[in-house]
Amino acid sequence: MSHPLGVSRPDLEVTDLPTPEEVFKVSRIGFKELFKYAVGPSLIALGISIGSGEWLLGPLNVGQYGFVGVGWVIVVSALLQTFYNVECSRYVLATGETPVVGWGRVPPGWPLWVPLSVLIVIFAFIAGGWAASAGQGVYALVHGVPPGAGDVEPRLWAIALLVLVFLITAGARRISRALELANWVMVGAILLALLAVDLLVVPFGLWWEGIRGFVTPAAPPAGITATQLGALAGFTALASGLNWYVMGHYRDKGYGMGHRVGYLSGLRGERRAVLASGVTFPDDERNRGLWRRWYRLLMVDMWGVFFVGAILGMLLPTILMAQAVALSGEKPTRANVPTFVASALGDQYGRLTFYVALVVGVLILFSTQLGIFEAMVRVTTDAANATSPRLRRLIEGDPRRFYYPFMLLLLVVISIIIFQSLPVGLVEWSANMSNLGALIYPFLLMYLNSRLPRPARPRPWHYVILVLNFLFFGFFFVNFIADFVGDPLVTF
Template identity: 60%
Template structure:
């Protein structure tokens, strides 16, 4: 794996895995070279380095934080539920770092990395896409955003079939808005980052303010202790709800990889050598390599790798993990307080999307009613934005990387497939969201995300142990990846058993 060279190609390549081209050896760039700044300080870290984690965080502070976490805590309390939340967030962040380790070291997105694992692309790429689509295509994220917008516009809860139909059409309109958003900018990924800066910032800041105004400080302590106290889940907890909470606390448990492609497009590590998908308006599509590149094992590249890895840890542990945990803490804290007010009924799966707004309006006035509707809409819309675009992106990246005939058909411009396919997917999801309640759809998606934890951590071990020496995973990474499989895999098996038999395999 070692080779010499101070910059540019060194005329050598290394084969990683099977059924994909060898990876040419090219030196890692300096972060300043990629981000076009003289040095990386605090300001530069905020303005140009941080980004991909915000897209994941915008998706994270959605189905889990606004719906499943508060629903579970309102019904069962913090003790036991809080420990599931904390373990899930910790394990998923470790998993994200390992996924991005591969992207930074090769410039390849995960769906193409899986193709390198024996027996090859013909098994792992279709299976990976099938699992991601099966988990997300039902559109619970879209239906929830549509209901939030309906209540915001009309002031009426979605109780009647006619109201639900109107809310679903609003969900379709919001998917059209996502399509329009990704038309503009230099990079599609950068457009998504900027949108999520606004959404996530607004949500977290205003959530903090409202909690300070209405929640007693004693409840803050109860919530924090519940979050940090090791405990089994509460007696009688709904196995499907618990599995959904575990799967969607931070992102999508075993399927987190489908939302990590943005590290390539942002330019992290070798991603800057591979290319990105440009927006149609305002972007210029440069060449996107069909296969990745990696770096020779030299002292200079080892030094650069350590710098890149520190930036990754900042993006994941400070922004993603910190934001996801704060978001879950603040939303569950608020809903727990509201659900325990005198005369207030506990939220249900059907009422959860607008529960906070309804109770705040009755107990604290119209201003907080509309605030909750706006926050709920923003949260669910950011989830819709992240899921919808990632579904399109992974299909586009997979076909582009694997098929020379596909690349010839689109003349090497991934946008020629990306945008038409987004329209097709919009039509399919528009049909599916009319079939069930949004919280029911999200529970299915979240539990299917746990299935990925039985597969992809092992594929990641295979890939990451074959990276250049400075980038290889350490012994403790194996333990944490196995921990992901055990933790999230348990919840999937419990969910599957419940669906097949009508009762959970393990009762608490």
């Protein structure tokens, strides 16, 4: 028995959904088991999310222009992206295929969509602004002062952090699980430290101003361009139209049919094959009930962890930046924003505060670096394994034989690129390239999800939300191109 879906890829085999208890090896899923075993992929996404947008672009824009007229862009972006994440993950849960493999089922087929999607992800993120920014933070930690504009050493620290990502994945038994555990530690430490620092140094009036700015519809402030807002929108929460590149972790976590397809193991793990094509479930009473259970777990992971964390991850750094601007009497620039808050707080409250803020900044940017670098390798590995029988024979069914050599190659390429521009400039490029995805992938998702087994199909209003993603983020990408070749469409 099989389920046809799309073109140019094999039909999906049909078998029963596993139970969450079977996947997570527990007798029941209670509150404790939910957070110990089931929550996870959202943390990897959140580790990336609380990064370039939250520590660089959000504070940069708020520091220069204030909250009102900027904050609502953050909230709308986070809402739209969380809905989009759920729809990307719906496909993974129902088929066990990662999105980059699923795109190959959309007409005209995989020879167009799979290579194009890999290229878009790599083109968007290979600039390495997230790596270079983390390197600036490490430099300041080592030397006690922010780097100068022409210093080379921060880029060398960025390369060292890329090597650390390689070592984390190489030392893992199951790569996704290692990333989850790393992000439990980093995201938890980031949010707790930011909350503590904000409670200590940010006056209540600024807290209220930040919250009010998030919920007040207002015209963007004078002087800001749509390109700047587009970068902020693109990297609030995650990476707008390219968020799908992270959702494959639900397969490796074993959510739904992902449990039947396999996962990428680390060098210390046992050899694991990942099926080249996915599987799905029959439309019967038992599987309808199991689908509802898996979907509820997805909603908890996405709305209860990712969305809440993304909003806090943007609010806490931006009000801290507003206080740093008030204390220093200066505004951040694209060159100094990675270390601006630490310098301003250090001048006012002493060296301990300076170092605490730097550590938080490095953790924020490194969690982004960890997730993005690994995801570029993961997307390419999944795409190659699914579409090339010759490669599967060459690697003898062990994706690690492609994953780790490609990671080393990518490490070398990024190490060269990060010497070419200011870190924030590289991040803004990546963010606006992420918005390109919103012109393409919402429609591919509509095609795929409308052809899933009936219990897994979206409701009609979900398609409306996907169209809103296209309109909101797509506008910012079109503006970015107009700005790149001439003048932005809008300057406020």
